[in-house]
Amino acid sequence: MKRMAVTRVARLIVNAASVVVPRWRRSEWRREWDAELWYAPRGAVRLSAGAVPHALELLQQHWSLDMVTQDIGYGFRMLRRSPGFTIVAALTLAIGIGATAAVFSIVHAVLWRELPYRAAANLVQLWETNPDRHWTEAECAPANFADWTRENQSFEDMAAYWGAARDAWIMNYALTGAGEPERLKGMTVTANFFSLLGVQPALGRAFVADEDWRGKDGVVVISDGLWRRRFGADPALVGRAISLDGRPRLVVGVLPADFRFNNAPLDVWVPMGWTPESIANTRRPHNLRVIARLKPGVTSAQAQGDLDRIASDLERRYPQTNTHMGVGVGPLREWIVGPSRTALQVFLAAVALVLIVACANVANLMLARGAARARELAIRSALGASSTRLVRQMLTESVLLASIGGALGLLIASAAIAAVVAYGPASMPRLHEIRLDRAALAFTMAITIVTGIIFGVVPARQSRVREVTASLRGSARDGGVAGGGRLRHALVVAELALSLALLVGATLLARSFVKLNQVDLGFVPEQTASVQLILPRATYNTPQRQSEFLDRLLERLRAIPGVRAAGAAQRALLDGSLWSSDFTIEHRAPDEYGIEVRHNELTPGYIDAIGGRILRGRDFNASDRAGAPLTVLVNDALVRRYFRNEDPIGQRLNFDRPGGTSPWRTIVGVVKAYREEGVDFDPRPTIYESLAVNTDLMFTIVLRSGGGGAPPPVEKIALAPTIRGIIHELDPNLPVAAVTPLTARVDEALAPHRFSTTLMALFAIAGVVLATVGLYGVLSYLAAQRAHEIGVRIALGATGGDVVRLVTRQAARLTAVGMIGGLALALASGRLMSGLLFGVNAYDPATYAVVLALLSAVAMCAVLAPVRRALRVSPLVALRAE
Amino acid sequence: MSRLPLRPTLVAVLQALTAGARHGFDVISATGLPSGTVYPALARLEHEGFVESRWEDHKVAQKEKRPPRRYYEVTRAGEKILTAAVAALKERERAARARLRAFRPVKVSR
Numbered sequence: 004m005k006r007m008a009v010t011r012v013a014r015l016i017v018n019a020a021s022v023v024v025p026r027w028r029r030s031e032w033r034r035e036w037d038a039e040l041w042y043a044p045r046g047a048v049r050l051s052a053g054a055v056p057h058a059l060e061l062l063q064q065h066w067s068l069d070m071v072t073q074d075i076g077y078g079f080r081m082l083r084r085s086p087g088f089t090i091v092a093a094l095t096l097a098i099g100i101g102a103t104a105a106v107f108s109i110v111h112a113v114l115w116r117e118l119p120y121r122a123a124a125n126l127v128q129l130w131e132t133n134p135d136r137h138w139t140e141a142e143c144a145p146a147n148f149a150d151w152t153r154e155n156q157s158f159e160d161m162a163a164y165w166g167a168a169r170d171a172w173i174m175n176y177a178l179t180g181a182g183e184p185e186r187l188k189g190m191t192v193t194a195n196f197f198s199l200l201g202v203q204p205a206l207g208r209a210f211v212a213d214e215d216w217r218g219k220d221g222v223v224v225i226s227d228g229l230w231r232r233r234f235g236a237d238p239a240l241v242g243r244a245i246s247l248d249g250r251p252r253l254v255v256g257v258l259p260a261d262f263r264f265n266n267a268p269l270d271v272w273v274p275m276g277w278t279p280e281s282i283a284n285t286r287r288p289h290n291l292r293v294i295a296r297l298k299p300g301v302t303s304a305q306a307q308g309d310l311d312r313i314a315s316d317l318e319r320r321y322p323q324t325n326t327h328m329g330v331g332v333g334p335l336r337e338w339i340v341g342p343s344r345t346a347l348q349v350f351l352a353a354v355a356l357v358l359i360v361a362c363a364n365v366a367n368l369m370l371a372r373g374a375a376r377a378r379e380l381a382i383r384s385a386l387g388a389s390s391t392r393l394v395r396q397m398l399t400e401s402v403l404l405a406s407i408g409g410a411l412g413l414l415i416a417s418a419a420i421a422a423v424v425a426y427g428p429a430s431m432p433r434l435h436e437i438r439l440d441r442a443a444l445a446f447t448m449a450i451t452i453v454t455g456i457i458f459g460v461v462p463a464r465q466s467r468v469r470e471v472t473a474s475l476r477g478s479a480r481d482g483g484v485a486g487g488g489r490l491r492h493a494l495v496v497a498e499l500a501l502s503l504a505l506l507v508g509a510t511l512l513a514r515s516f517v518k519l520n521q522v523d524l525g526f527v528p529e530q531t532a533s534v535q536l537i538l539p540r541a542t543y544n545t546p547q548r549q550s551e552f553l554d555r556l557l558e559r560l561r562a563i564p565g566v567r568a569a570g571a572a573q574r575a576l577l578d579g580s581l582w583s584s585d586f587t588i589e590h591r592a593p594d595e596y597g598i599e600v601r602h603n604e605l606t607p608g609y610i611d612a613i614g615g616r617i618l619r620g621r622d623f624n625a626s627d628r629a630g631a632p633l634t635v636l637v638n639d640a641l642v643r644r645y646f647r648n649e650d651p652i653g654q655r656l657n658f659d660r661p662g663g664t665s666p667w668r669t670i671v672g673v674v675k676a677y678r679e680e681g682v683d684f685d686p687r688p689t690i691y692e693s694l695a696v697n698t699d700l701m702f703t704i705v706l707r708s709g710g711g712g713a714p715p716p717v718e719k720i721a722l723a724p725t726i727r728g729i730i731h732e733l734d735p736n737l738p739v740a741a742v743t744p745l746t747a748r749v750d751e752a753l754a755p756h757r758f759s760t761t762l763m764a765l766f767a768i769a770g771v772v773l774a775t776v777g778l779y780g781v782l783s784y785l786a787a788q789r790a791h792e793i794g795v796r797i798a799l800g801a802t803g804g805d806v807v808r809l810v811t812r813q814a815a816r817l818t819a820v821g822m823i824g825g826l827a828l829a830l831a832s833g834r835l836m837s838g839l840l841f842g843v844n845a846y847d848p849a850t851y852a853v854v855l856a857l858l859s860a861v862a863m864c865a866v867l868a869p870v871r872r873a874l875r876v877s878p879l880v881a882l883r884a885e
Numbered sequence: 886m887s888r889l890p891l892r893p894t895l896v897a898v899l900q901a902l903t904a905g906a907r908h909g910f911d912v913i914s915a916t917g918l919p920s921g922t923v924y925p926a927l928a929r930l931e932h933e934g935f936v937e938s939r940w941e942d943h944k945v946a947q948k949e950k951r952p953p954r955r956y957y958e959v960t961r962a963g964e965k966i967l968t969a970a971v972a973a974l975k976e977r978e979r980a981a982r983a984r985l986r987a988f989r990p991v992k993v994s995r
Binding site for chain 2: 034035037038039041042043049050051052053054055056057059060061064
């Protein structure tokens, strides 16, 4: 009994394995194994285990290499015989695969790959939160940073860099000394910044712990780029001093060429220069960005708990500054790439749709060709080719075709990537890391083979069910495949649906981009020139010297012929967030105060120069200077929010909560709010101080040209050399950045939007073109197939109208079904899209209407040629074909 | 090291067949190799032309009330390659022994 069971299991195994054995050897193989098992009843199960590799060996022999090469050779000949088909199909695939490979490379490099630092998965970003102030990812106060560092139990190390806002952590330095003064970009970091990231300078050393403190901080680490550009790659530079902002700093190290933090190409890194008191007591302002390295095995959530504990402790100890002040922690990678995530996901989804449309299109072409090849396949099958062999032949051909497409696609992808790296928006993180790497190549190969199988398997299956005799008889109508018609319709419907979704996405983005361009900035970027200046602290060490220089400079600039207004602001337009504070209005309820009001400092004439407007009261003038009564301007966003029914002019406010020590300042004017923090969000309540009172080493000059009439735009009258000349005359040691019109700043701010819109438009165009070609192909084929029927109908008295209706009815049905599917898809992706849109609803009915109309029009074009052909069918020809 | 003309397992299977084994199960008992090695090896050898197979006369089998077996025989080509493979294995063994003889353990002084 037991023996029976054993034999049964063994037989089961042999039966299962027999499936793999090529059919022509199967019965023999079965007989052999029957005998073998019969002779070895005891060890039957163990013996039968050999059946599986045995079967596989036979299969491998069957699919021998020469058969594959034979298939490939045959495939090549077939493709060469119909070059039109091959070129169209390969190009279609090249576009689909190339675009997908390019977008994959971008997404992989930006979103998925680890940051290029040691054990980067453990790197996190820390920030402060405060629900009272709507702070979600705020900077950290130095004293809080010191306490986190001291009291945490979760981190190996914690470093900080100076950052005024999320996007304003790049500092400017003036390099003077030998040669032209130059403006450098850099970071102010704690000494352990590089060791925390695990970055070793290529030359010299990184900072040492001591160099955090004032007095020991006269050191600098420079970039490879600066070292080569400015110092001729001189290795002896390490150990010598360079002058930054008029202060000598010893170069201690040169970083490796590929080091970047975020995407910024920086030149210099300098230490914090803290004093023990400054770091111990400064719990306001918040101006540090903090990165940290988790101890191995500690999760983000555990670290969060640890930090929460420290934060609530600080809250108890320093209620004045730390009430409701929380801590947030998240992966550094997410911090850097998070803002681009939605856009990249949308691109990836869009390009996948393009690839599917391309596949559907080629599958359709293959089906049409399959119908034409019916005879050839029938002959081969009559000559003894098994149907599996024919299917394999078809699949080999489609994979071959896909490989040609994939190779071309790789060229397209590398060109596209080069273009993105060169022209992509500078605000895109990790842009310089994008390349066609091994992962991207593997991915391209994988999608090539998969697409080859996807678009090949359908026609291949079709080739299988064909009736040999019918095909051999060779009438055009029979050559077609009854089931193939339905399949081709389905493919076209899918193409239409996907391209409709793409088109909706692209149109939404385009409308959003138009809205952004039309938005009332509150200033007029045309006919302006702007330049940023940084005064070296060594020379301009008092507020008086700073404001004197600025006065003289503005006076000279206003005297340039053609200049209508000139002014300066501490923070340039569209250069990230302004600093913010609380503020209190005089004579209000004791607990009433405003929070998170923005600040900037201006000179007289600045509002004029940028093309803004003073709505009430006056601009700053020469009397608003140090020693005079303190005055401020406010914008109308602040007035609307805090002075509902009052006249703000003459009222006083200070920059603190009630009971604070900040001095009172009188409001002398109301400025029409302008978008100085970003094009895509509304201006916030802002207070402007006089730059003559609250002076700074860094400011941006803006000039406006022209009076009435038609003035020449500033950028055309070569103001730049004049401006540079004047600055050079006043101080030959001052580096001057590029003189740019404000339009350039607006352009730069819009660059990411322009990039997304362009990319989506390209995808949509590709999708729609492919879908149109697909529709055209199907309809032409249909018209040709029904030529006979049409001829008969005409002979029987059908009018031209009847014929047109016959053909278009089919087209209309396909288009309608495709559109319904596309609408559903577009609506479903609305949530993802809405993250990218400005001023447009993701479900905007007008957009949908436009897209539907457009696609219908395009579909009509695809119908025209087949209809014309059908109308020209002569009944005689049709009947003769019988 | 020169390449062997035949994998050692294939050599073992060929040797078993020359020594008188006639079918898969015989080869397993003669060589001690697992069935998962022996059957694919037989198929491979046959595919390469080193082994031929024929079916036992079914009358004989019927008389003995058992299913007919598949018998494997070494071909001329198989005999040739076996000779070459054995020679190669011996050469390899000789080289290995020579290396072993030349090998002197290094004394480590403390």
